[in-house]
Amino acid sequence: MNTNPHLELIIGTMFSGKSTELIRRVNRYEIAGYEIQLFKPAMDKRYSQEHVTSHDGLQKEVEFIQGLAEMEKRVRPTTEVLGIDEVQFMESDVVNFCDTYAQDGKIVVASGLLKDFQDKYFIFKDKLKDMSALLRIADHVTYLKAICTYQEGLAICGNEATRVQRVIDGKVAPADSPTVKVGGKKDYAPRCRKHFQFYD
Ligand SMILES: [Zn+2]
Known part of the structure; x- marks a missing residue:
């Protein structure tokens, strides 16, 4: 299989569809005949241990890993496209x-949070x-946003939420x-710049 080796990075806020986008891209490569593997750090135990699930329920078979060492062990030499979900929960050497993986002629598609709840780099x-x-080493960067749910009277704000x-x-x-507190909609609220309460 011909590959155009590179690193695709999907970053964004929670509820912006990062996992869904990762699954879509990895699926697309798989349909085209590429050999794929999909990994996710195991700290998120909200969902099935055999599937990566985005908040809207799309699923894809995934290998849960404790960290980078385990991922390195489990990557098959024949794999051409490597997907990593929630990459911000890995160790620094994942960079x-x-x-190196892209330099070796492979494709990496990684998705994760760029920033934490204080708006600092994760x-x-x-x-x-x-x-x-x-972010610095990525060849393609996609920045996804959620929708601000700040209540204004009876309606929500509806602007793109970058935080x-x-x-x-x-x-x-x-x-x-x-x-790090793995949670769902209850613990986190997407906010636009106007409605995000900044920390010092
Ligand atoms: Zn807003």
Whole structure:
């Protein structure tokens, strides 16, 4: 199979359809006959252990991994397209891994959060690098947005949401809340610039 080696990065806020877009792209390569593998860090146990599921329910078979070492072990030499969901939950060396993998003639499609709830670059779990390092080496970048659900009277705002506000008991979470809290619609609210409450 001819490949045009590169790294595709799908970044965006929660509820922007990142996983759905990842699945769509990996599916497209698979239909064209490429050998694919799809990985996801196992910390998110909300859904089935055999499928990657986006918030809107699309599914694709996925291999859950504890971290980079396990992914490196499980990547088959014949794989041509490697998908990584929730890449921000990996270790910093995932940046080098993706770079080397593309340099070796393969295709990487990775999706993840660019920023955390404080609007800072999301830091990998070993805290050595953040998502800006992955952004730097990407060949194609797609930035997806959600829809701002801020209530204005009886209607919601409806602008494109470039940020997600962490909410605890209906109030904006304090800055010292833990960065990683796997949650759903209840704990996070998509916000446009006008309605995001910025931290210092
Ligand atoms: Zn808004």
